[in-house]
Amino acid sequence: MTLNEFFDASYQWGEQNAQLILLLGVAVPALGTLLAFIGKGGKTDEDGRFIASAVMGFAMFAVVLEIMALFVGHFLRGSSILEANAALLIAPILCLVGSVLGLRLVFPLAEIGVVRSILDMGGFFVSCLLVMWFMSKFRGWNITIFGSLFTFLIIVLLAFWFMRRQYRRAFGLDRTRKVHPG
DSSP, X not given: OOHHHHHHHHHHHHXXXXXXXXXXXXXXXXXXXXXXXXXXXXXXXXXXXXXXXXXXXXXXXXXXHHHHHHHIIIIISOOOGGGSOHHHHHHHHHHHHHXXXXXXXXXXXXXXXXXXXXXXXXXXXXXXXXXXXXXXXXXXXBOOOSSOHHHHHHHHXXXXXXXXXXXXXXXXXXXXXXXXXX
């Protein structure tokens, strides 16, 4: 099976199961919110937090998968987004919006681990895009600096510090290790 045949078969499967996918896009956040609420009521709320993280992670994964599919369909295959099945386009967005709206009623979003991780990785991704854009402005040795060389070095050092910080936050390297005696 070629990659082109795989994309065709995947989209055909999605077309055949569009109503089920749309139903899952609504049912997953509703059921996840209910289970997180029930998990919060126990001795500790760790079960609820785990369920909330799993539901939010699933919703974000569905949206990322949709964005990748749209990229492949539009830019690589030349298909129009307007020709896609509306149920397949709306299901991941409904899942994400439903998850955010439902789970924030149970827990503050800042307390859900996967939300912090996604925000950190998103910040790192945006930082990488900004550095790539900045570096694309230089053509060979033709660098025009507005200001002094000292100003340019300060900007480069701040960018390096910020990128390093974003990298460490995104990949969990800035967490202080707790050493227990004994």
